[in-house]
Amino acid sequence: AQSVTQPDIHITVSEGASLELRCNYSYGATPYLFWYVQSPGQGLQLLLKYFSGDTLVQGIKGFEAEFKRSQSSFNLRKPSVHWSDAAEYFCAVGTYSSYKLIFGSGTRLLVRP
């Protein structure tokens, strides 16, 4: 069965520091991969997605993610974090054969001034 693991429940970084949020998935076929962000009290907003092609994907707000098939990973990165990036981040996996997206349990990002 498909599954998504986000091993870090909370991460705290200083403003201006770099960020990497981890995501590992389990699925036999080529997955479609997504990162969403949720600000407090809001719905989820898509940051970026990977379907095929270049394994380094650029998204909104300066985020990028890299698909590594050998490691079954799709980690989210940002070179310099801003205070407004404090939110919860969700990784999700889908496939062509299924309507469903499977979400990870989320990583809450805290940003120190």
Place this chain on the structure above:
Amino acid sequence: DVKVTQSSRYLVKRTGEKVFLECVQDMDHENMFWYRQDPGLGLRLIYFSYDVKMKEKGDIPEGYSVSREKKERFSLILESASTNQTSMYLCASRTFDRGKSGELFFGEGSRLTVL
């Protein structure tokens, strides 16, 4: 701008009450979804609908039902609310062409408290 609107942001209900959560999308999307969000558990799929009058159970359908009579509207129904259904409920929609655009568009959520 694409928009998914959930009619109630906050609801407080009593145990045993029937609860309706409404979701409307203006993007002419075929697929619509109801997720439940709980701390530490991420989003779990309750039901989804791939077209009008079509529905399929997700991973946690027990205690819930859904209705999709029109393409733009997808309702989640709690026939007899229980305290363990206190949660944030998120509606989402997506175009049918999932191979090219599988992303979900989400509403802002409905926070339900069952006393």
